[in-house]
Amino acid sequence: MTKSELIDAIAGRGELTKARAELVVNCIFDAMTEALQRGEGIEIRGFGSFTVRPYKPYSGRNPRTGQPVPVPAKRLPFFKVGKELKELVNQSRAFAITGGKDDEDDDDDIDEDDEDE
Amino acid sequence: MTKAEIVQAVYGRLGGFSKKESADLVDLVFETMKETLGRGEKIKISGFGNFVLRDKRQRQGRNPQTGDPIVITERRVLSFKASQILKHALNPRVAGASGAAASAVAEE
Numbered sequence: 552m553t554k555s556e557l558i559d560a561i562a563g564r565g566e567l568t569k570a571r572a573e574l575v576v577n578c579i580f581d582a583m584t585e586a587l588q589r590g591e592g593i594e595i596r597g598f599g600s601f602t603v604r605p606y607k608p609y610s611g612r613n614p615r616t617g618q619p620v621p622v623p624a625k626r627l628p629f630f631k632v633g634k635e636l637k638e639l640v641n642q643s644r645a646f647a648i649t650g651g652k653d654d655e656d657d658d659d660d661i662d663e664d665d666e667d668e
Numbered sequence: 669m670t671k672a673e674i675v676q677a678v679y680g681r682l683g684g685f686s687k688k689e690s691a692d693l694v695d696l697v698f699e700t701m702k703e704t705l706g707r708g709e710k711i712k713i714s715g716f717g718n719f720v721l722r723d724k725r726q727r728q729g730r731n732p733q734t735g736d737p738i739v740i741t742e743r744r745v746l747s748f749k750a751s752q753i754l755k756h757a758l759n760p761r762v763a764g765a766s767g768a769a770a771s772a773v774a775e776e
Binding site: 552553554557560561564565567571574575576578579580581582583584586587588591592593594595596597598599601603623625626627628629630632635636637639640641642643644646647648649650651 | 669671681682685692694697700701702704706707708711716743759
């Protein structure tokens, strides 16, 4: 399921226009992104929780050239699956996994390997 | 941030939805996502991240408290892969900081 498919589903089930559903879905993920930007965790009961973890700077290497590359301190978001969803997911083993490849990133992502710039 | 605060954002920013409608819509979004993942379907929210599913085989593990070997049964797990956009949003760059540092090392 992609974001636009989620929007379609919300429009259909919530009986609102796609335009309105899009605003709702975007508003939710915007609010969540802003909370994480403030370093705030997010807790959605039954679904899971997001936290922000700080990482210290370290010296990495450019895998192509072997050159040392300083990796600056950074903050990364983490998701912990809620108990209910964890069980739900495990029960879905009866079905095949669908929805595309794992490693496929969103289409509109910014350049990915800026770590070795 | 709790679900109540997300509801408040929908209610306060969008207009045209009552508090009850806003709460119902936020519930609907998370319910829909749960149901989707619950039937083995991944979710990709561009700009935020992907909720991916993976099947794990049975393996040998240890009870971290006692050190006793135990069997970890096969299972399906969910993990979240944050989008590069989200990662960048959490790490606003001081202009040129990483590039300058990298080229300083390259010049040595």
